[in-house]
Amino acid sequence: MCLGIPMEVIALDGYRARCSAQGVEREVSLFMLPDEPVSIGDFVLVHVGYAIQKMTPQQARSSWELFDAALAAEGADDYA
Amino acid sequence: MATTAQQWLNRLHRLALPRRFKVMNVCGGHERTIAMSGLRKALPANVELVPGPGCPICICPEEIVYQAIQLALQEKVILVAFGDMLRVPVNVRKGEVRSLEQARAAGAEIVPIASPLDAVRIARDNANRRVVFFAAGFETTIAPVAAMIAEGIPENLSLLLAGRRTWPAVAMLLGSETPGFDALVAPGHVSTVMGPEEWAFVPETHGIPAAVGGFTAESLIAALYSVLRQLVEKRCFLDNCYPEVVRPGGNSVAQRQLATTMDVVDADWRGIGMIPASGYALRQDFARHDATRLYPIHDEAMRKHAGQMPPGCDCARVVLGSIYPDQCVLYGRACTPRTPIGPCMVSDEGACRIWWSNGVRTPRETAPAPAYS
Numbered sequence: 454m455c456l457g458i459p460m461e462v463i464a465l466d467g468y469r470a471r472c473s474a475q476g477v478e479r480e481v482s483l484f485m486l487p488d489e490p491v492s493i494g495d496f497v498l499v500h501v502g503y504a505i506q507k508m509t510p511q512q513a514r515s516s517w518e519l520f521d522a523a524l525a526a527e528g529a530d531d532y533a
Numbered sequence: 534m535a536t537t538a539q540q541w542l543n544r545l546h547r548l549a550l551p552r553r554f555k556v557m558n559v560c561g562g563h564e565r566t567i568a569m570s571g572l573r574k575a576l577p578a579n580v581e582l583v584p585g586p587g588c589p590i591c592i593c594p595e596e597i598v599y600q601a602i603q604l605a606l607q608e609k610v611i612l613v614a615f616g617d618m619l620r621v622p623v624n625v626r627k628g629e630v631r632s633l634e635q636a637r638a639a640g641a642e643i644v645p646i647a648s649p650l651d652a653v654r655i656a657r658d659n660a661n662r663r664v665v666f667f668a669a670g671f672e673t674t675i676a677p678v679a680a681m682i683a684e685g686i687p688e689n690l691s692l693l694l695a696g697r698r699t700w701p702a703v704a705m706l707l708g709s710e711t712p713g714f715d716a717l718v719a720p721g722h723v724s725t726v727m728g729p730e731e732w733a734f735v736p737e738t739h740g741i742p743a744a745v746g747g748f749t750a751e752s753l754i755a756a757l758y759s760v761l762r763q764l765v766e767k768r769c770f771l772d773n774c775y776p777e778v779v780r781p782g783g784n785s786v787a788q789r790q791l792a793t794t795m796d797v798v799d800a801d802w803r804g805i806g807m808i809p810a811s812g813y814a815l816r817q818d819f820a821r822h823d824a825t826r827l828y829p830i831h832d833e834a835m836r837k838h839a840g841q842m843p844p845g846c847d848c849a850r851v852v853l854g855s856i857y858p859d860q861c862v863l864y865g866r867a868c869t870p871r872t873p874i875g876p877c878m879v880s881d882e883g884a885c886r887i888w889w890s891n892g893v894r895t896p897r898e899t900a901p902a903p904a905y906s
Contacts, residue, residue: 456562457673457722457748468684482650485680485787498725498778501615501670502648503677505784506725512777515749
């Protein structure tokens, strides 16, 4: 649950944003972001559906590499 | 150009470590990066990385999990909870419902969710029903819960809160006679929300080096390098090795939302006991959304092992960093992700589950084989 996921803002409606990461889209609340403007194309660090901080595209990319590896490890987790 | 993980590692190997050092992390995300990258094997032999209290599901009081099960079974509410929580076992007699997952199989309406936004949506979609959001988590999860409340929630939605703060658990360990570590890698996203300053007491009060770390190998090894260098040079301070998202003061909006919706209270940690100022409770203003006030306690006074870890389970010592996951006698034998006995094997942030997912499948050989074998 502490896994913050970097996502790209693709649509905005007040405090609600549509965000995307690696082809997956979800609704994200911007309600707890500090008072700085968010625009389409910005990256945010998302935690349980809430953006907790803006981040740079570079930072988002290096985090995604980590998640890809984490998902691969989970996939190998055969519960056996 | 940014320093790569390998470059940080090379620098770390050049440090003249005078003795064995133990570095604790208190975040499931950190432990996952360490386990996944095989970092333990890449470090000098006299550096140990020990996972500490980094899993809020693992220390969620057993009585609250039991109460959540009873609310779903007896009060006929729709109970929503983070998916991690569904398989956490409580201590009941054989044949009784021992997890939310089993309660769901028995007909209770229990919905796993991934976000407080889901809880609000489910409450709105079921306006004539009572919905209880069982919310366990550290600051990174409870701050979004606070944001949800601050934004306004449906009247039929209440909260069964098991929110915990990370730093008081570390303060408790440091205040004990055997803290069990020489340096701390402080959690990156907790610091993003609460501000890195929360961890200043570690070097300032206890003389223990600390560095906030991120979740990539680069950021985490940078934090390790920082604390080991502090140990070698015998000067300790709080370093921030995740400045991209950890800013001085943290997220002030999130902190304000936490302060307006919740009080900081003494709180129980499963298998560990009461830790001062380590929990969150809903403020009086939100009493009508507080499931602990709205519903009777369904626990039986005589229930055996109430509040404890399951019998034989060493999760409490794993959480405190006193032992490694594979030093529990149940690890990989009776306790696996398919048949978990303790919460550390259930949650994605539990050290046991993380080690299992990354290939550690058998308990550690701690004693020499018997002579006759």
